[in-house]
Structures are given as structure tokens and as C-alpha cells.
Amino acid sequence: MSETGAELYEVFRHIRPVHQLSARVVAAGLAHRDVSMPVRAVIEHVHDAGPRTVPQIARALWITRQGVQRLVDEGKELGYLEARPNPEHKRSHLIAATEAGRAVYASLHDEELTRLDRIAAGLDAGDINACVRVLAHLVHELGALDALLTPTMEDQ
Amino acid sequence: MSETGAELYEVFRHIRPVHQLSARVVAAGLAHRDVSMPVRAVIEHVHDAGPRTVPQIARALWITRQGVQRLVDEGKELGYLEARPNPEHKRSHLIAATEAGRAVYASLHDEELTRLDRIAAGLDAGDINACVRVLAHLVHELGALDALLTPTMEDQ
């Protein structure tokens, strides 16, 4: 039994609390806005990665395309997302952030970064980078594992 | 705008996918057993930390005590958890894992560690330790932040 396996287990033991707490904190910052947290995630993604189709967003965010579809609809109603014609595909439009969407995201992101700076102050920069490396690797490996174990999620 | 704040943001960007995927993978491993994932977490905690009262478990796991209460009830029905008299408190019993509970947990934990070893193989041991440090710090800081922002959760 390798030591790293056991140590990696400690990572997972922390994941749920961090997820839970960050959700609460982010939600508190979102309280007086009209965007929900998942919608926010979609806006963020098309903001950073550029216009994408619904299935592309779904794969990047590890959500089902049906789930993303609903979020996109919601974002469109709020005026933060818009569908643009997709030269590659007549039916599957490209989803992009509107001007308003970009503004909302920028404002939110700013608030959050200030808070994060305060938290980051107690941390080593190298540790943070290492943490990102580990998490990215986990997403990759778990994604593969999940695809094996559960033949659902339309397989990707 | 410090660089570390932005980098820390990357950590959070990965948290949700990891949480989601690990939940799915763990659930797959739990499929042919009678324990659910949250019940499993409670068993694990009393297994590792020793007999605890419901509110103590709740604080450690960052769940509401009402939530833990239900999980404990469920675990008791399955025969994996039991209530022992608490010398410090007549009404609030100590929750402990039964023999069966310890057995189930050990068996699960073993399976998982084997899988984790495979994943850990592609990772640097130092990075994993750094990751744990960062996450532990985040739990601590976010907990404080959450307590400030949302006066609920019975405050602790």
C-alpha cells in the first residue's frame, strides 16, 4: 500500500467540505444578483473559452448537455447569454456572453478575487500550483474511470 | 491583484468537477452495497476519530446536525452504527461503528485505496501533500468566511 495513495485519500476527504463551503460563500456573493451559481459557471466558461456549443460546454464542465441546455436557456432569459449562428453546424448554435453577461461576470470575478487574495495570503504560491496540478490530474483520471464504470452520461 | 489569488481561483475551478466525478466513482463502488455515500462518511469519521456525538460529527464534517442525525439513524438501521451511553451527557449518546460497520468500511476503504494508488502513480508525492495543505487551509478560511456571511447553520 503506497503512501501516496493514502495521502491522496486525504485530498478527497477535503474535497466535499471545500466544495460545500465555497458554494455557500459564492452563493452569498450572488445573493443580490439574478444569476445562479451554475449559470454563472456557464457565463464564465464562454467568457474565458469563447463561444461554444451546448455540448462543448457540457463536456468542459462535466455536466450533462441537458443540464447545460437549461442553464443556457436561463442565461438567455436574463440577457447574459446569446446564441450566435454556428458556421459549422446549422442547428447547434454557438453560445456566447452578451455585453451584460461579460459585465456581470467581470464584476463578480473581481469581488471574488479580492476575497481570494486574502485567503491566498496564508498560502504558499508553490503549494497552490501543486494543488492545481493534482486536481487537474484527478479530473482527468476520474473522468476516465467514470467513463469505464458508468456507461451512461452518453459516454462522451 | 496578486498572482496567487488568481491561481487559487484555478483551484476552485477544479473543485466542482472533482467533487462531481469522485462522487460518481465512489457511488459506483458503493452500488452493490447498502450504504449510501453520506452514511459511509459518518462511519468513516467515527471509525477514525472514535465515538462522537451527533453534533460533534456534524461540525467535523461541515454538515448540519439534523443532516447527520438522519445519517446516523440510517446507519443504525443498517447495523453499522450504534449508540453508546455518553458519560458526559445523558441524552446525547456517543455514536460508534459496530463490528459490521468497521468491516464494511475496511473493505470499501481497501478497494478505494487500490484505485487511488493507480491514480497517485501519475502524481508527485510532494504535490499531493501541498494539495492537502492548501485544501485544509481553504476549509478553515471558508468556514470562517461562511460563518460571517451566513448567520445560520446554528452558528457553531
Add this chain to the structure above:
DNA sequence: GCTATGTTGACATGCTAGTTGTCATGTCCG
């Protein structure tokens, strides 16, 4: 001791994020 204040168990309710299932339509490739 006795009362104020907090803690715990027990139960009920509600919500959010996400999945699964299904079908019709559209796209790609042999």
C-alpha cells in the same frame, strides 16, 4: 436549589443542482 440560556433529538418541509429518459430533427460518413 432554581431559573435563564443553550444544546440536543426528532420531525417536517423545501430547494438546488444535477441525472436519466425519450423523441424528433439534423449532421456526417461509408
Add this chain to the structure above:
DNA sequence: CGGACATGACAACTAGCATGTCAACATAGC
């Protein structure tokens, strides 16, 4: 051009939580 696959649209459904409330009990301060 035909079959496999991707996409949009809609509809349940679920799990995992929080929230709210109350009575019973425990603890501390007087």
C-alpha cells in the same frame, strides 16, 4: 443514400443538503 451518431427540447425524478420548529434535557450563574 442510408445508417450511425449528435443535438435540441421537454419531462420526470433523485440525492443531498439546508431550514424551521418544538419539546426535552443539560449547564452555568446566581
